Amino acid sequence: MTEANSLLVEQIFRDASFLRTLGIQLTAFGFGWCEAQVPITPAFYQQHGFVHAGVLMTLADHTCGGAAASTLPVDKDVITVENKISFLRPAIGELLKCRCDVLRAGKNLIFVEATVTVLRKNEPFTVAKASSTLLVIPRAHTPATA
Amino acid sequence: MTEANSLLVEQIFRDASFLRTLGIQLTAFGFGWCEAQVPITPAFYQQHGFVHAGVLMTLADHTCGGAAASTLPVDKDVITVENKISFLRPAIGELLKCRCDVLRAGKNLIFVEATVTVLRKNEPFTVAKASSTLLVIPRAHTPATA
Amino acid sequence: MTEANSLLVEQIFRDASFLRTLGIQLTAFGFGWCEAQVPITPAFYQQHGFVHAGVLMTLADHTCGGAAASTLPVDKDVITVENKISFLRPAIGELLKCRCDVLRAGKNLIFVEATVTVLRKNEPFTVAKASSTLLVIPRAHTPATA
Amino acid sequence: MTEANSLLVEQIFRDASFLRTLGIQLTAFGFGWCEAQVPITPAFYQQHGFVHAGVLMTLADHTCGGAAASTLPVDKDVITVENKISFLRPAIGELLKCRCDVLRAGKNLIFVEATVTVLRKNEPFTVAKASSTLLVIPRAHTPATA
Numbered sequence: 001m002t003e004a005n006s007l008l009v010e011q012i013f014r015d016a017s018f019l020r021t022l023g024i025q026l027t028a029f030g031f032g033w034c035e036a037q038v039p040i041t042p043a044f045y046q047q048h049g050f051v052h053a054g055v056l057m058t059l060a061d062h063t064c065g066g067a068a069a070s071t072l073p074v075d076k077d078v079i080t081v082e083n084k085i086s087f088l089r090p091a092i093g094e095l096l097k098c099r100c101d102v103l104r105a106g107k108n109l110i111f112v113e114a115t116v117t118v119l120r121k122n123e124p125f126t127v128a129k130a131s132s133t134l135l136v137i138p139r140a141h142t143p144a145t146a
Numbered sequence: 147m148t149e150a151n152s153l154l155v156e157q158i159f160r161d162a163s164f165l166r167t168l169g170i171q172l173t174a175f176g177f178g179w180c181e182a183q184v185p186i187t188p189a190f191y192q193q194h195g196f197v198h199a200g201v202l203m204t205l206a207d208h209t210c211g212g213a214a215a216s217t218l219p220v221d222k223d224v225i226t227v228e229n230k231i232s233f234l235r236p237a238i239g240e241l242l243k244c245r246c247d248v249l250r251a252g253k254n255l256i257f258v259e260a261t262v263t264v265l266r267k268n269e270p271f272t273v274a275k276a277s278s279t280l281l282v283i284p285r286a287h288t289p290a291t292a
Numbered sequence: 293m294t295e296a297n298s299l300l301v302e303q304i305f306r307d308a309s310f311l312r313t314l315g316i317q318l319t320a321f322g323f324g325w326c327e328a329q330v331p332i333t334p335a336f337y338q339q340h341g342f343v344h345a346g347v348l349m350t351l352a353d354h355t356c357g358g359a360a361a362s363t364l365p366v367d368k369d370v371i372t373v374e375n376k377i378s379f380l381r382p383a384i385g386e387l388l389k390c391r392c393d394v395l396r397a398g399k400n401l402i403f404v405e406a407t408v409t410v411l412r413k414n415e416p417f418t419v420a421k422a423s424s425t426l427l428v429i430p431r432a433h434t435p436a437t438a
Numbered sequence: 439m440t441e442a443n444s445l446l447v448e449q450i451f452r453d454a455s456f457l458r459t460l461g462i463q464l465t466a467f468g469f470g471w472c473e474a475q476v477p478i479t480p481a482f483y484q485q486h487g488f489v490h491a492g493v494l495m496t497l498a499d500h501t502c503g504g505a506a507a508s509t510l511p512v513d514k515d516v517i518t519v520e521n522k523i524s525f526l527r528p529a530i531g532e533l534l535k536c537r538c539d540v541l542r543a544g545k546n547l548i549f550v551e552a553t554v555t556v557l558r559k560n561e562p563f564t565v566a567k568a569s570s571t572l573l574v575i576p577r578a579h580t581p582a583t584a
Contacts, residue, residue, distance in 0.1 A: 011193065018198035021189045043167045046208075047157065052164035053207045053226050058200025062192075080199050081401060082425055084230035084376055084522045086549050086569055088542040103567060104526040108400065108427060109373060111524050113567070129541060129551070131524055131569060133374055133425060135400060227547060228571055230376045230522055232403050232423055234396040249421060250380040254546065254573060255519060257378050259421070275395060275405070277378055277423060279520055279571060281546060303485065310490035313481045335459045338500070339449065344456035345518050346496025353491045354484075372491050376522035 001031040004074045009034060009066045016062065024059055026066065032102040034066030039095055040118075051091035051118070056128045059098045060085060060114035064132040067100035068110040077139040078110060083132035085114075091127040093120030103131075110134045147177035150220045154285075155180060155212045162208065170205055172212065178248040180212030185241055186264075197237035197264070197273075205244045206231060206260035206276040213246035214256040214280045223285040224256060229278035231260075237273040239266030249277075256280045293323040296366045300431075301326060301358045308354065316351055318358065324394040326358030331387055332410075343383035343410070348420045351390045352377060352406040356424040359392035360402040369431040370402060375424035377406075383419040385412030395423075402426045439469035442512045446577075447472060447504045454500065462497055464504065470540040472504030477533055478556075489529035489556070494566045497536045498523060498552040502570040505538035506548040515577040516548060521570035523552075529565040531558030541569075548572045 006029075013019055013026040013036070024038040038059055046052040061083055068078045096118055103111040116128040152175075159165055159172040159182070170184040184205055192198040207229055214224045242264055249257040262274040298321075305311055305318040305328070316330040330351055338344040353375055360370045388410055395403040408420040444467075451457055451464040451474070462476040476497055484490040499521055506516045534556055541549040554566040 015193035016198060017189055017191045018200060019192075022200075043163055045163045046165075047161035048225070052162060052204065053229075054164060054168075054200060054204025057203040057207070058198065061199045061203070079194070079236075080233055082230065082232040082374065083199075084228065084569065086228040086541070086571060087226055088549055090225075103524070103564070111526055111567070126541070129549070129569065131522065131567065133524060228520065230423065232395070232425060234403055249378070249418070257380055257421070272395070275403070275423065277376065277421065279378060307485035308490060309481055309483045310492060311484075314492075335455055337455045338457075339453035340517070344454060344496065345499045345521075346456060346460075346492060349495040349499070350490065350492025353495070371486070371528075372525055374522065374524040375491075376520065378520040379518055382517075 001070050005070050005072060008069045008072065012065055012069055019062060022055065022058060024062065029066055029070055031070055032067060034063050034070060034100050035098065036063040036066065037095060037097045040093060051096065053087060056091060056116050057085055059096055060116055060128065060130040061132060063098040063100045064112040064114050065134065067102050067112050068134045071102055071105040071110065072136065075139050076136050078134040079137055081133040081135050083130055085128050085130035087128050089125055089127050091118045093118035095119040108136055110136065147216050148220065151216050151218060154215045154218065158211055158215055165208060168201065168204060170208065175212055175216055177216050178213060180209050180216060180246050181244065182209040182212065183241055183243045186239060197242065199233060202237060202262050202274045203231055205242055206262055206274065207278060209244040209246045210258040210260050210278040211280065213248050213258050217248055217251040217256065218282065221285050222282050224280040225283055227279040227281050229276055231274050231276035233274050235271055235273050237264045239264040241265040254282055256282065293362050294366065297362050297364060300361045300364065304357055304361055311354060314347065314350060316354065321358055321362055323362050324359060326355050326362060326392050327390065328355045328358065329387060329389045332385060343388065345379060348383060348408050349377055351388055352408055352420065352422040353424060355390040355392045356404040356406050357426065359394050359404050360426045363394055363397040363402065364428065367431050368428050370426040371429055373425040373427050375422055377420050377422035379420050381417055381419050383410045385410040387411040400428055402428065439508050443508050443510060446507045446510065450503055450507055457500060460493065460496060462500065467504055467508055469508050470505060472501050472508060472538050473536065474501045474504065475533060475535045478531060489534065491525060494529060494554050495523055497534055498554055498566065498568040499570060501536040501538045502550040502552050503572065505540050505550050506572045509540055509543040509548065510574065513577050514574050516572040517575055519571040519573050521568055523566050523568035525566050527563055527565050529556045531556040533557040546574055548574065
């Protein structure tokens with residue numbers, strides 16, 4: 001991972017205002033992987049008192065972007081094409097953690113997987129698994145998706 | 147659609163605090179379909195100045211839940227099993243609208259599709275399409291997913 | 293749709309030996325859409341006597357490719373990046389039909405949706421819905437995916 | 439894993455005629471996992487001379503079913519609800535192998551992941567990753583999906 005990759009991953013988390021809205025924090029990353037977390041607040045609940053699927057999806061999607069960015073050439077950026085997420089268990093607890101790993105970084109597309117874990121009284125439970133495809137786009141240009 | 151269905155759909159939107167956090171509003175529904183919307187604010191942006199995928203996914207996921215709920219027997223509720231979303235275009239504009247339609251309402255599972263549209267200077271652009279599977283669970287019980 | 297598009301769609305169906313293995317036939321297409329079908333034989337069954345998911349997925353995947361190809365510039369081809377399919381009902385009957393429509397044809401990616409219908413005693417039942425992402429690649433070159 | 443599980447996994451592979459059509463063989467399984475393989479023949483090719491996505495999807499889907507079946511109570515069976523597959527690389531080689539692992543086996547739903555690898559001159563390449571949701575249904579009954 002180059003210094004440019006490192007700066008890009010940090011920028012992707014710093015410059016996304018929706019991440020600040022939710023309080024999602026970048027916690028660690030390296031070449032081909034990224035980790036982030038977010039403390040759970042009642043503002044995240046859905047109607048059954050679980051964390052809303054949308055919070056889990058936001059965390060997984062963005063952390064996948066971080067993992068993908070860690071593998072890019074210097075003049076490139078990424079944008080999400082699609083993702084799929086499976087909800088394995090209700091998310092109840094104090095903290096959500098996400099780990100993403102790049103499955104394959106191609107010239108045009110990057111495939112990434114995410115695991116979302118909830119910490120409940122310090123015990124971890126896997127609550128969701130996701131897979132995401134990202135398109136490699138020119139950096140600095142306004143990205144025209146697809 | 148029964149009065150019980152109608153109350154359940156409204157409750158699903160009213161009792162989910164994450165929907166209030168984002169400002170998502172139920173706008174219309176009937177048997178097998180549901181519509182919701184949310185005004186776009188800078189708090190929703192990702193790092194390129196588009197609406198974050200997480201906002202689109204939250205809107206699609208929850209509105210799918212509303213559509214599914216409109217088809218349930220009186221003693222049942224639903225919880226999302228999985229969903230997949232494709233991002234067709236960057237979401238830039240003033241308002242996001244989502245329309246969901248039930249593809250099939252089975253005894254155990256309900257399949258729903260979502261279309262997310264952005265209004266930009268009053269012109270609509272389809273920005274995402276999603277498909278979701280929901281599990282039918284007993285109502286009032288604490289839902290044990292899966 | 294140009295003559296080149298038309299030839300490409302026909303070629304995609306003619307040159308895929310797995311399609312001949314299963315007996316899948318191109319039935320109709322135009323700009324942004326494609327239809328194909330396959331008569332059901334006992335060789336297609338899974339262990340419950342339904343048509344195997346793999347047959348439905350093959351039909352949906354390939355017909356999505358046909359729909360995408362109908363929209364391409366002359367020097368381009370497509371390859372599937374990912375797809376997701378939901379099985380709405382068991383597939384029991386005499387004939388499978390598939391209809392695919394392009395949701396968005398971008399410069400790099402094409403998004404397509406598929407509906408798979410079974411004909412049982414001449415009555416149609418929707419058995420599956422799928423969504424697929426395809427990558428636009430140079431034509432004639434050996435396609436290096438991703 | 440009980441003797442009943444073991445018999446069910448073997449039966450799922452033995453009684454599916456589409457598996458014999460393609461030559462897919464069960465190779466190993468235990469509680470929560472299953473492996474299968476298929477020798478590649480020209481009958482499997484798509485138009486670029488790669489293995490057709492439909493073959494990869496059939497192998498992944500069915501092996502996911504085997505993994506899920508290994509975890510079932512004695513009176514239960516499974517049927518696929520949906521799956522998503524990402525195609526990481528073109529599949530070119532002599533043999534396809536698939537490994538599936540159960541992510542979560544719930545009372546109603548089982549979540550499984552699949553990795554498909556091609557052996558080319560004895561070197562393995564991961565060509566696809568898939569995730570599948572299966573519904574637990576009564577055994578012996580004719581399964582009414584969803």
